[in-house]
Amino acid sequence: MKIIILLLLFFLPLSVFAEERLVELQDGTEIPVEHVAAAGERVMLWLPSEFGMSPRQLAVAQGLAESGIEVWMPDLHSGYFIPQGRYSLNALPPEVLLELMQEAQSTSKKQLYVFVSGRMAPKTLEAIRLWQMSGVQKEQLGGAILVSPKLYVGTPQGGEEAVFIPVARATNAPVYLFQPANTAQHWRINSVVSALEEGGAQVYLHQLKGVADGFHLRPLDDTEPQEIELTSRLPAMLNKAIQLLSVTPVNYASVPVLPELSAPVKQAASSTLLKPYVGEQPELALKLADMQGNQFDLAQLKNKVVVLNFWATWCPPCVEEIPSLERLRELMQADGLEVVSIDVGESTADIQAFLKDKPVDFPVLLDPEAEAFKSWNGYAFPTTFVLDREHKIQYAVFGAFEWDADEVVEMLRQLTESS
Incomplete structure (x- = not known):
């Protein structure tokens, strides 16, 4: 793997700048990475959502850099020529994320924290698991910061019991979980935490009132004032999350057993027609x-x-x-x-x-x-x-x-x- 520094993109008086790098993976793919340098001892790999990179990320990254946290932001859609959209990164193997994690950590020689949202969370946990199996140490990987992670095997149509992907119950890396309140998952978040804890993960839950999924990534014309205000405080919240994860003990050498999947992997169906209900008929009242x-x-x-x-x-x-x-x-x-x-x-x-x-x-x-x-x-x-x-x-x-x-x-x- 090699890194090519391409272009200085941004400069601030406090010597906080962003540059674009190319990271060449083992398969020859070149991934553009927006890099914000910092003098501290920690580095964050901010993985994109399925909807791609957001222009709003840079201000957050600069805020992190001012507190001493280096930030890497890879553009996977551009690197693999994948159109942005829901489920767009589903076929991406976790080995790609593992390479990016290892490159960010080995190049910076700092303790790594992975920041990821939504449907990219499962692949991130799978990549961390692969790194554990090859001998990662706590001084290399501090933990994962997840925003509203989608850890189910597809979205239940309604009336169905949700099934967690196996890695959700086979993770012992420390996890800091941000959960926006204006989401359906807000009402199910305790079961998500319980699933992560089954594998031995120490989970810290931080509920975010008055905001929805993607509050920190959506275009400004699709963002509420309270979401913009909360995003301005995100660097400080991430800094506190990293501090907490950094002192959380973990035994990466003990890799949890991956449970068998009890249901076939499915992608949420989309159709103009109603889907017949095929589950058991519950005794329901209202x-x-x-x-x-x-x-x-x-x-x-x-x-x-x-x-x-x-x-x-x-x-x-x-x-x-x-x-x-x-x-x-x-x-x-x-x-x-x-x-x-x-x-x-x-x-x-x-x-x-x-x-x-x-x-x-x-x-x-x-x-x-x-x-x-x-x-x-x-x-x-x-x-x-x-x-x-x-x-x-x-x-x-x-x-x-x-x-x-x-x-x-x-x-x-x-x-x-x-x-």
Whole structure:
């Protein structure tokens, strides 16, 4: 492996600068790396998300460098000519990340910390495991900093139990976990922590209120003011995380046993059509208050086909499908179909303010602690269940739909027309 320094990109009065390097991997691929030098004893490898590098990373990296933390930011999409997008790095072998980790550590001769978000977290843990098997030491690797890691084998369609990827339960490297609150995973984060702890990892959980996934990476025109403000404090938070990980003991020589995968690896399905529910039929109930304080019981809608939608106001796909849910109600209510909406984790005042210019006539129920969301095995927003007249789940899906589209209405009519 060799490194070529290409270009000085940025210079600050405090001698904090960024340069672009090319790191040549063993397979001959040249990976562009944005490098911010620092005089301290620690180096961070900031791996890209599936959506690629963000221009906002540089300011955070410079803030880290001012506190003595060197930063490497490899551009894997450019190096491998991969289009950016969801699942774009799924086929990348963990050995590539291992090479980058080892190069950053050996070149800098500093203790390495890996910073990664979302769906790149599993490959990062796999790469760390490979490094353990070849004899990494604590003075070489301080630990991993994960932001909202996606550690499931695919996203459950709704009603399904989630399955963790094997490495989630076979990690003993110290982990500092940032979890944004405006995500579905916020309500499942304790199970994520428990899975990581099974392998012996010391996990530090840091909940981030009022922000969503990608708060520090999304373009500014798609970022809320509180997310911009929190990003400005991210260098200090990362510095504290590194300090905590640096004093956390770990025995890298003891590599946890990798459990067998109990379910086939799958990628989240995408389709304009509803997906039939194939799981066991649970005994489900739903008793929640609406925004007026009235108690709602799903049993009141016996003999009705019910479209049950879990959502939140901060979720763009949820917002996108609200008008079509209302149009569906108008179109099919006379045929015996009802739409029921369940907001998860928000106050009545916030929901009322949000719906002020989005009038709907279906009930909006409150699930402030996500108890119903979890009991119905929801793992993403929006998650929607379609119940037949006996309130058996016929379809369970996540993601936004055009609910009054002809093909969807045709499928729902088959339920309303059945006895």
